[in-house]
Amino acid sequence: MYKSYIQEDSTYKGGGKKIVMPTGIEVHKLSSNENPLGFSxxxxxxxxxxxxxxxxxxxxxxxxxxxxxxxxxxxxxxxxxxxxxxxxxxxxxxxxxxxxxxxxxxxxxxxxxxxxxxxxxxxxxxxxxxxxxxxxxxxxxxxxxxxxxxxxxxxxxxxxxxxxxxxxxxxxxxxxxxxxxxxxxxxxxxxxxxxxxxxxxxxxxxxxxxxxxxxxxxxxxxxxxxxxxxxxxxxxxxxxxxxxxxxxxxxxxxxxxxxxxxxxxxTDFVQRTVDLVQEERKFVLKGLDELGIKFWPTEGNFVLIDPPVENIDFTKFMESKGIMVRPVGVFGAPGKVRISFGVRKANEAMLAAMKELLNNL
Missing domain, CATH: 3.40.640.10 (Type I PLP-dependent aspartate aminotransferase-like (Major domain))
Known part of the structure; x- marks a missing residue:
């Protein structure tokens, strides 16, 4: 009665909802490639x-x-x-x-x-x-x-x-x-x-x-x-x-x-979005390079990195600082993490959290 290939676990699970942090810690969701400007x-x-x-x-x-x-x-x-x-x-x-x-x-x-x-x-x-x-x-x-x-x-x-x-x-x-x-x-x-x-x-x-x-x-x-x-x-x-x-x-x-x-x-909103992503992409990649974090060239609104610690530990540490990122082992990139580009404030917070992690190693 049941088709075996439907019974297999093939359900797509998207990125998580925005986490809740203690008062005073701002959350930056950089895990789902969403538009940092919102919508028109x-x-x-x-x-x-x-x-x-x-x-x-x-x-x-x-x-x-x-x-x-x-x-x-x-x-x-x-x-x-x-x-x-x-x-x-x-x-x-x-x-x-x-x-x-x-x-x-x-x-x-x-x-x-x-x-x-x-x-x-x-x-x-x-x-x-x-x-x-x-x-x-x-x-x-x-x-x-x-x-x-x-x-x-x-x-x-x-x-x-x-x-x-x-x-x-x-x-x-x-x-x-x-x-x-x-x-x-x-x-x-x-x-x-x-x-x-x-x-x-x-x-x-x-x-x-x-x-x-x-x-x-x-x-x-x-x-x-x-x-x-x-x-x-x-x-x-x-x-x-x-x-x-x-x-x-x-x-x-x-x-x-x-x-x-x-x-x-x-079309003005679209152009503002594109301009922001392209500008912040340059900013983030330069920051990752200065920190010595391995990353791959990207034409998207995100970057794939090889984190300095195990990807789950890295994700948990970043979340403790209010930064949401996405482990992508299920995509076929074991051990890697994807980080979306946000507004400058979010990107600066992400790079600062990564620097803190490196300083504690």
Whole structure:
């Protein structure tokens, strides 16, 4: 009666809630890659106005949000290229449902976002792990060699969570040209706004060229709407139109619809967020370097470090100082810790706590 692959423990567990500290100790949550600026005032106004209609059903479809996304993408894509859902994670779930069956294979590269393996397992698919290199680069040749007749999807992320690495444009071009036409590349780009590398690329040019690639995005990071749960993907029309066939009516709440549309309109808030993250990234990485803490280059709004003590002990010490960080052994990076970039005050407190720990060793 029960499916064995569903009974396996594959539940994704997100970052913890904000801890409570004694009076006088400020808590800085740097464990969940959330927006340190919060969210746009335009979102707040839109949601406040939408509250008056909570007794009514929301839009039957997501067409208004998809049209807003088309506008945000400078109309390089039509509304029909987009699919929206309750978070980027649910997009992964929907993609798994429409493309995977029992016995299929997917390819991932750990460390990676847990839903890639957890959600696909619910469909009876087997995850083949082609680990990243010690420097946390994709072993793309290894991925190509791992493709079999059972392979249906390849998951890539750029920037990748939790390692922060990205895939340069030329490297991705060479890779995609060798991927069989019947294999779909799922390209997680939820941190794309924060990338500064001149050769960084989103999935957009490859969607425009008709590759079997799906770009996954979220409103949780750049737009600061993690609590609202809105995500989307875009893909060539043959893929996006197919994916939308399983989308339920009234899928997005009225608050989610209005909030997401308003978030896209506030480009000034988006730019302030990007500017803050990029500035604080430089500040934190310089501070870590001065402390002698090993870290990996990152294009995200977080950094992966090798803590000076065992990762659980490190996490507990940081929490005793009001600093929340994230051990990422479950992502496939045993012993490592991921730290999000906050506002300057939070980052200074984090570096000060780390310095205190080092001085006590």
């Amino acid at each position: 005032k335009k979102v707040s106004l839109a949601i406040t106005n939408a509250v008056n209609d909570l007794s009514l059903y929301p839009d039957n479809t997501d067409i208004r949000l998809r049209e807003a996304l088309s506008k945000d993408f400078k109309e390089q894509l039509d509304a029909d290229h987009f699919v929206t859902a309750n978070s980027g994670s649910e997009i992964i779930d929907i993609i798994s449902k429409v493309f995977l069956s029992e016995g299929d294979e997917i390819i991932v590269s750990q460390p990676c976002f847990l839903p890639y393996t957890a959600f696909t397992r619910w469909m009876g698919a087997k995850a083949i792990n082609v680990p990243m290199t010690p420097d946390y680069d994709y072993n793309l040749e290894g991925i190509l060699k791992a493709i079999t007749a059972k392979t249906k999807m390849i998951f890539l992320a750029s920037p990748n969570n939790p390692s922060g690495n990205y895939i340069p444009y030329d490297v991705l071009v060479a890779f995609l040209s060798k991927v069989p036409k019947n294999v779909i590349v799922v390209y997680d780009e939820v941190y794309r706004h924060f990338a500064e590398a001149s050769d960084y690329t989103s999935a957009l040019p490859f969607v425009l060229e008709g590759y079997n690639i799906i770009g996954i995005n979220s409103f949780s990071k750049t737009y600061g709407l993690a609590g609202l749960r809105v995500g989307y993907c875009y893909a060539p029309l043959a893929l996006s139109n197919y994916i939308r066939k399983v989308c339920k009516p009234f899928l997005l709440s009225s608050l989610a619809l209005e909030g997401a549309i308003a978030a896209l309109e506030d």
